[in-house]
Amino acid sequence: MLCQNCGKYEATTHVKRIVNGEAAEAHLCSDCAKMLGYEDVFGGFGNIFGSFLGSFLGDTGVERLSARTLQCEKCGSTFNDIVESGKIGCAKCYETFYEKLLPSLQRIHGKTRHEGKIPNKIAVNGDSKKMQIEKLEEELKAAVDAQNYETAATLRDRIKELKEGGKNE
Amino acid sequence: MSKWYIGAGEQNDIVISTRIRFARNIADYPFPCKLNTKSRTELNGKIRDAVQNDNKFGLSFVEMKTLAGFEAASMAERHIISPEFASDAGGRAMLISPDEDICIMLCEEDHIRLQVMRPGFALDEAFSVANEIDDFLNSKFDFAFDSRIGYLTQCPTNLGTGMRASVMLHLPCLTMNGAITRLISTVSKLGLTIRGAFGEGSEAVGDMYQLSNQITLGISEKAAIENLKSITLQLCAQERAAREEMIKSLDTEDAIFRAYGLLKWSKLISTDELMKNLSLVRLGSVSGKLPVPLKTVNELMISLQPATINAKAGQKLTPRERDFERAKEVRESLA
Ligand SMILES: [Zn+2]
Ligand SMILES: [Zn+2]
Numbered sequence: 001m002l003c004q005n006c007g008k009y010e011a012t013t014h015v016k017r018i019v020n021g022e023a024a025e026a027h028l029c030s031d032c033a034k035m036l037g038y039e040d041v042f043g044g045f046g047n048i049f050g051s052f053l054g055s056f057l058g059d060t061g062v063e064r065l066s067a068r069t070l071q072c073e074k075c076g077s078t079f080n081d082i083v084e085s086g087k088i089g090c091a092k093c094y095e096t097f098y099e100k101l102l103p104s105l106q107r108i109h110g111k112t113r114h115e116g117k118i119p120n121k122i123a124v125n126g127d128s129k130k131m132q133i134e135k136l137e138e139e140l141k142a143a144v145d146a147q148n149y150e151t152a153a154t155l156r157d158r159i160k161e162l163k164e165g166g167k168n169e
Numbered sequence: 170m171s172k173w174y175i176g177a178g179e180q181n182d183i184v185i186s187t188r189i190r191f192a193r194n195i196a197d198y199p200f201p202c203k204l205n206t207k208s209r210t211e212l213n214g215k216i217r218d219a220v221q222n223d224n225k226f227g228l229s230f231v232e233m234k235t236l237a238g239f240e241a242a243s244m245a246e247r248h249i250i251s252p253e254f255a256s257d258a259g260g261r262a263m264l265i266s267p268d269e270d271i272c273i274m275l276c277e278e279d280h281i282r283l284q285v286m287r288p289g290f291a292l293d294e295a296f297s298v299a300n301e302i303d304d305f306l307n308s309k310f311d312f313a314f315d316s317r318i319g320y321l322t323q324c325p326t327n328l329g330t331g332m333r334a335s336v337m338l339h340l341p342c343l344t345m346n347g348a349i350t351r352l353i354s355t356v357s358k359l360g361l362t363i364r365g366a367f368g369e370g371s372e373a374v375g376d377m378y379q380l381s382n383q384i385t386l387g388i389s390e391k392a393a394i395e396n397l398k399s400i401t402l403q404l405c406a407q408e409r410a411a412r413e414e415m416i417k418s419l420d421t422e423d424a425i426f427r428a429y430g431l432l433k434w435s436k437l438i439s440t441d442e443l444m445k446n447l448s449l450v451r452l453g454s455v456s457g458k459l460p461v462p463l464k465t466v467n468e469l470m471i472s473l474q475p476a477t478i479n480a481k482a483g484q485k486l487t488p489r490e491r492d493f494e495r496a497k498e499v500r501e502s503l504a
Contacts, residue, residue, distance in 0.1 A: 001350070001353070001354060002354055004357065007358075074199065075199045075203045077203075085202065086324065087200070087202045087323050087324060088200060088321075088322075088323055088324070088325065089199055089200060089202065089203045090198075090199040090200055090203060090313075091194065091196060091197075091200075091313035091315075091321045094315060094318065094321050095315070098317075098318075101325065104325060105318065105325060105328065105386060108325060108326055108384075108386075109328070109329065109384045109385065109386035109387055110360075110384060110387065111384075111386055111387025111388070112317075112318065112386065112387065113317060113318075113386075113387055114315075114316070114317060114318050114319030114320075114329050114330075114386060114387070115329070115330075115387055115388055115389040115392070116319065116329065116330045116332075116388070116389035116390045116391070116392075117300075117303075117320075117330060117389075117390055118314070118316070119307050119311070119312045119314050119320075120304060120307050120308065132316070135316040136316060139316060150389070150391070151389065
């Protein structure tokens with residue numbers, strides 16, 4: 001089996017972890033295992049997401065320092081808390097650490113922009129309806145430019161709903 | 170005992186069941202990792218009240234602390250809840266339908282983990298039910314959502330749609346001929362993961378696999394489901410081709426009949442032995458070699474896991490006692 005991180009070398013380190021509430025195994029080559037902090041398989045079953053972040057932060061010591069001071073005003077998480085636990089504390093954390101999280105999101109999903117369902121009732125980090133409509137209109141424009149008509153149609157419906165809902169209130 | 174899994178369903182010679190899961194969080198509440206047991210319990214109560222007030226899906230509310238350990242473990246064995254959810258009852262509850270085909274885990278990794286199961290290959294149907302329940306929940310609560318990165322989840326691996334779609338597949342011939350190893354690495358390059366559906370390790374007990382979408386951000390629910398569908402159908406075609414070839418051999422036929430004999434006459438059967446032989450009996454059943462209905466095989470596979478035997482007995486049995494009960498039930502079912 002090839003390494004799940006680099007896809008280049010034979011996986012020699014097998015790490016158990018919980019993904020989506022289910023036990024799963026990560027298969028890594030020795031280099032990637034070392035890079036992600038799994039040098040000794042029995043030394044601790046860390047969290048692979050946290051390790052992804054850790055390896056990004058490790059690139060620049062300066063980043064690590066400044067990251068320590070920034071704190072989520074809602075739940076109190078620092079970026080280092082997130083790196084260590086591999087867990088995001090609350091919705092506000094995503095807003096607070098958005099830029100810092102992007103490289104990891106890119107690495108995990110290969111993309112950083114949501115496609116698909118949009119909730120009927122939106123209360124996004126305290127955004128007003130007007131802001132929400134503006135955001136959606138921006139998305140709609142992007143979707144049309146990308147010739148992503150299915151998404152565009154969904155967005156158009158949402159915008160219409162939000163605008164109509166606004167009149168009734 | 171739930172009945173969704175012994176039903177027939179599309180592609181049931183290979184696809185046992187279909188599952189859709191949505192991860193959702195209520196806006197304005199920190200994620201479960203930042204909630205203590207008391208706040209979790211309060212939040213669960215709020216969700217319970219909102220749902221039961223207008224209970225069109227007939228869901229019952231169960232606090233996990235009211236279940237015995239083996240009852241929770243049995244639900245995990247039957248894939249109704251996650252093993253992680255079963256492992257810790259603190260501040261956790263579920264809303265569950267009488268058939269156990271709909272289960273909403275509360276304060277698992279996210280506030281809401283909605284799960285819909287269907288027998289056979291039924292991704293569209295399961296998705297549409299899950300989507301309807303999601304809309305219903307959303308009419309009661311605002312969900313944590315960001316228009317750039319979608320539904321917000323405690324672990325960024327679920328961000329975006331928060332959706333995991335999966336199918337449980339029986340792939341005995343691709344396992345026997347070794348092709349599965351190559352297929353696993355191919356599938357992972359296509360944004361899907363495949364792992365054993367039973368047990369903890371990477372080995373697929375009873376040749377049962379769980380195939381799911383891996384990526385949730387930047388791909389719509391519909392696209393993820395279409396991708397899963399097309400790869401499932403390709404795996405099914407390959408498994409059928411391998412079956413057609415292998416079933417001609419006397420060795421395969423001998424293995425099927427030996428497995429049948431072993432299950433039919435044993436007095437003690439371990440879980441591993443059951444799963445290994447049931448895989449061959451299932452192959453014998455779908456290929457018409459054995460007079461065993463598929464329904465019986467599916468039921469034995471799910472109802473004779475260790476905690477489920479304990480749950481049926483209403484107490485924690487010793488492994489030997491379970492092996493005895495397991496063998497007894499198998500003999501009676503195949504008689
Ligand atoms: Zn590697
Ligand atoms: Zn926070």
